Amino acid sequence: MTIRETALVTGASSGIGAAYADRLARRGFDLILVARDRVRLGELAGRLAGETGVAVEVLPADLGAADDLARVERRLAAEDGPSFLVNNAGIAGGGPIMAADPDRLEAMIRLNVVAVTRLAAAIAPRLARQGRGTIVNIASVTALMPDAFEPVYPATKAYVLSLSEGLDHELRPHGVQVQAVLPGITRTAIWANAGHDIAAFPAAMVMEVDEMVDAALAGLDLGERVTIPSLPEFADWQALVDARLRLRPGLSRSRAAGRYGRNAGRAA
Numbered sequence: 319m320t321i322r323e324t325a326l327v328t329g330a331s332s333g334i335g336a337a338y339a340d341r342l343a344r345r346g347f348d349l350i351l352v353a354r355d356r357v358r359l360g361e362l363a364g365r366l367a368g369e370t371g372v373a374v375e376v377l378p379a380d381l382g383a384a385d386d387l388a389r390v391e392r393r394l395a396a397e398d399g400p401s402f403l404v405n406n407a408g409i410a411g412g413g414p415i416m417a418a419d420p421d422r423l424e425a426m427i428r429l430n431v432v433a434v435t436r437l438a439a440a441i442a443p444r445l446a447r448q449g450r451g452t453i454v455n456i457a458s459v460t461a462l463m464p465d466a467f468e469p470v471y472p473a474t475k476a477y478v479l480s481l482s483e484g485l486d487h488e489l490r491p492h493g494v495q496v497q498a499v500l501p502g503i504t505r506t507a508i509w510a511n512a513g514h515d516i517a518a519f520p521a522a523m524v525m526e527v528d529e530m531v532d533a534a535l536a537g538l539d540l541g542e543r544v545t546i547p548s549l550p551e552f553a554d555w556q557a558l559v560d561a562r563l564r565l566r567p568g569l570s571r572s573r574a575a576g577r578y579g580r581n582a583g584r585a586a
């Protein structure tokens with residue numbers, strides 16, 4: 319008898335998370351679906367169980383609320399817990415900092431940053447012990463363009479990208495795969511929920527959600543640490559990584575750089 323693998327998907331009640339749930343069910347994973355809307359989760363669970371025969375559990379939770387988050391963490395940490403985490407739930411918007419509601423910004427940071435971190439930290443030690451498993455973190459291309467939108471959302475996604483690269487560095491030697499996915503504009507409810515009209519973007523910039531998730535899973539199958547579904551040349555991402563690496567020797571030295579005056583003309 320083969321033991322079935324289980325994937326836990328956050329934000330599974332709509333958009334990208336629902337598409338991951340669909341694709342992972344078709345790959346044979348049993349599922350645990352997490353979001354606040356238990357009705358939508360239940361409908362998706364019923365459809366996927368009926369269509370694919372996998373076991374689908376609904377775990378309603380507000381990941382911005384400490385008690386609910388702790389409940390999901392316990393499921394991830396349990397010895398017989400899931401081997402695959404899709405850290406997807408997130409919200410956007412917030413507005414320009416000069417007009418922002420600080421409580422709304424904090425809620426975004428709690429979901430996009432704190433919950434993502436705590437869920438990864440809950441599952442990682444067990445996966446490392448077991449020598450296998452997968453963590454997919456949904457970031458955004460805005461991680462690479464901090465000045466393109468309102469400032470806080472891209473900052474949360476830059477955090478997710480950085481966290482993922484660090485987790486991959488730590489966990490890969492233990493047999494655990496970590497992937498950051500950086501979607502561009504993808505047709506989901508997130509835009510309307512954040513007060514934006516997706517129709518305002520040129521159609522050539524907007525990807526359908528199934529295509530985005532299929533590309534992200536193809537990137538996972540290729541073993542990519544970072545997947546940017548729409549980027550035509552992977553070498554362009556690699557060039558950025560290489561440029562960052564070239565900065566390394568200068569990033570921490572005993573003397574300030576000459577242009578800052580104090581050590582002008584002195585050898586470093």
Ligand SMILES: NC(=O)c1ccc[n+]([C@@H]2O[C@H](COP(=O)([O-])OP(=O)(O)OC[C@H]3O[C@@H](n4cnc5c(N)ncnc54)[C@H](OP(=O)(O)O)[C@@H]3O)[C@@H](O)[C@H]2O)c1
Nearest residue numbers: 329331332333334353354355380381408458503504506508
């Ligand atoms: N769509 C894009 O253009 C795009 C681009 C780049 C990155 N992303 C990222 O992709 C991820 C998914 O977004 P999406 O586009 O699929 O948006 P979406 O359709 O609005 O889905 C967001 C999901 O997160 C869940 N969620 C929201 N607040 C939650 C909370 N407090 N606790 C638990 N779940 C919560 C929502 O479910 P409930 O309301 O039922 O809780 C929903 O299932 C996000 O991290 C987003 O930043 C999206």
